[in-house]
Amino acid sequence: MRIADDYAKLAMKELYYPSKNDKKIIGGESGVAGLAGFIAIMTDEKYKEVRQILKISTNTKILCILTEGATDPDVFKAIIDSKL
Secondary structure, eight states, X not given: OOOOHHHHHHHHHHHHSOSTTOOOOOOOTTTTHHHHHHHHHHXXXXXXXXXXXXXXXXXXXXXXXXXXXXXXXXXXXXXXXXXX
């Protein structure tokens, strides 16, 4: 599936600035693709049909594999520090 780059940026920030006691995870732009796709499916109305077909509920277990860290530290910092 094709998604906007902003979803990858959002996924990077979600991992870098975790909730409560979760550990910080450093994921690069490509590495967070699975999580970015999931965020897009769950929040973007153009993926409503995908959401319905998958029947994702509060009982659904989702596994996202992070494939790389911050391969370009300058780009990573710029994304993490940016406002969306």
